[in-house]
Amino acid sequence: MGYVMSVVNIYVQHPEEGKVVAKSSARLGSLSEFTRIPEVVLETPLLLLHTRGAAVPHLSHDLLQMVSTGNHILQMPLVTLVDHTKNVKAFGKGIADFSGSKEYLNYVPIQDSGTATPEGYHEKNSISLWTRGGRKVVDPQTYMTCIEALKPDMFQAILDGDTTSSSSVKRVKRSVDDTVKFAGICADLKEKSEILKDTPMLVCITGGYNIKERLRCITELKGLDAAGYVLEGFHTNGESATNLSWDDMEPVLTETLGQLPANLPRVFHGPVTPTILLKLVSKGVDIFDATFPWLVAERGGALVFPNSLTKGNAYVTETLPSLKSSTLIAPDGKDGSSENENGKEKIVDRVYEIYLKDRLYFNDTRPLMEGCSCYCCRKYSRSYVHHLTTISELQGPILLMMHNLHHYINFFRSIHLAIKEDQLEALQSTLEEFVTSRR
Template identity: 75%
Template structure:
């Protein structure tokens, strides 16, 4: 895998490309890049045919090991890797450790292993097992094993432990990878942890540079799921600037998690190259349709509909400690300013599309009232139509971002979205 930086804007946003993949050598992917999030090797709610209706362009599928580890033996027996096993061989695939769209319980990693929270419960995975899974899945590139479940409230002891463990895991993975006949040439991305402690992040970077990795994943700012939508830019920015300033410029930087569109543009402006599509999926899961302006050319973006109420939702986590405490629910505030709550009764007879001017399949064929009906009656087609719209909207958002960087208009795109957000709140 080769990464090329073609342009660096005044803001330090980078325009580049990923190419020279061993399995699909003709693939060239522009960055900033959006990874299509999957669960169990499939984009949520979308069959292969429906995904083709959203986009027929070359894409990279983000495949969380936590949703695949129980099937690794079957994939290994199949012998041709997860892409062909899932019937998606024309798509590149990138295997990651955790599902960045689902909250990861904190504090369950051990000295020589990490915890994966599968449908069957907690599973401990050490470096040997992790590399064995990579050999079975045969990804086009993969994330090194990581202990990254830290937040702004994590103690120094916990942050230091995450760096020590991550460096140790990466070193073992690098050695096992070299000895493997199956994945010795497969690119591996190292993880930069350290929470919100600049010194620990710089220590992590210094340790990682000796492993000869193909890129870096910026971990440790959140614990996945809705926690990523509530990140504070003021807290992150100084840590991120120091972190990115110490990384090699010729390697890609990846940030996982469902960050909001405003935060995403700010991360891009500092030099992050790759993100995932967990945000549009989470919005679809709660019955929302994305309506924020996804390009500078989009016309009037005034939304007159009522802003969905800011509410608390239960985090989708499995936590042994909570089970012992009587299975208490953990709640997080979800800000829905970027979306319409199509479950709201106000859309009962609304004949407009989900987003006027959108050319996705859902908006061309169906009305808000019909999608509202599907959601109200728990029909399977409801989440399908929302996912098709949200993913289409977000893919075009990334095209607009790349165009804005090329034309030095990224700040203007950010201002347009921020104006939309403030107008909705008011």
């Protein structure tokens, strides 16, 4: 069973009829036959390596090779590249060659799912991108021109995903109307483009937490030649994704996923917590991104949650220091984060990590995580990383990012194995026990 194009076959294999895997709808599958690197086969559930400006944050090409030598797809948000598309177009060979990462496949979404997207900036025929140079208004035609310049291996159709659990019915309906309209324009321009006509395009399912609107979005997008679906509109990126309520999401996801074609991949962007991620996998979501390990590294944290069924995390007994989240202010002075209304700041949940800036680690000679085989854990101690982070030495976030990304890649290997061996529920239980113990 699979999705077949002249360019790419995207397969999502299901268990034999009548057999249930891990008492859930978790899926195993593969992405293959991309034009630029046709020999690469990537198994799902899949982790996209998050980049900013086409590079994994804090890691050079050589350092990334020290983390993983496997095949990966690089997630390259347009918001971090839009200021450079003219140079990439002049270069003529696409973003893969331009960025020196041609051995990796790449996928271009619109927003950086690791960074909060300011809310409330709505235009009738365009969306807003918040770049280093300020706000840029982009319509579908301009967007597709940028995509043509970048020549990605896969890209996301433009959308209006500015909804949360508190969005009004009017805002939710508008997001669906605009998303469907934008997707139709992108599909038409893609078909007419000699550069993009064979490039897989993922369309977006919006509608906030309104089941009726999400099902309407699916219905109105069915005529398009979609290579897969991105589940958008549950959060506004950044830390809003780490605070998702599963009780609010679950009924919406169940209805939405039940109406999507079984043979196409489903993508969920954002730094969701490992607990929510496993629940999304169990519901049948196939592809995620590595924004969570980056977000943790940015705040001086090292991931220590159990990333396999092997238990060995009882040594993590530290108390959980709280840390206020930063407020994102838009260039015009408007608060860009709904999580910081009325001057109140959210508290970051550090249950999956240890905070290396804490003086607790001043003389701690242990590695970041016992049993971890990453470069940082093999070479350096917690006390050394504590020293680097407290004096803001550049090597600090480099070592944390190497550890966190290594940890998360292994987490996905464990997820794949758990589904295959009917152990996903056991992996969820192991993680939940750890979270409970730390709380």
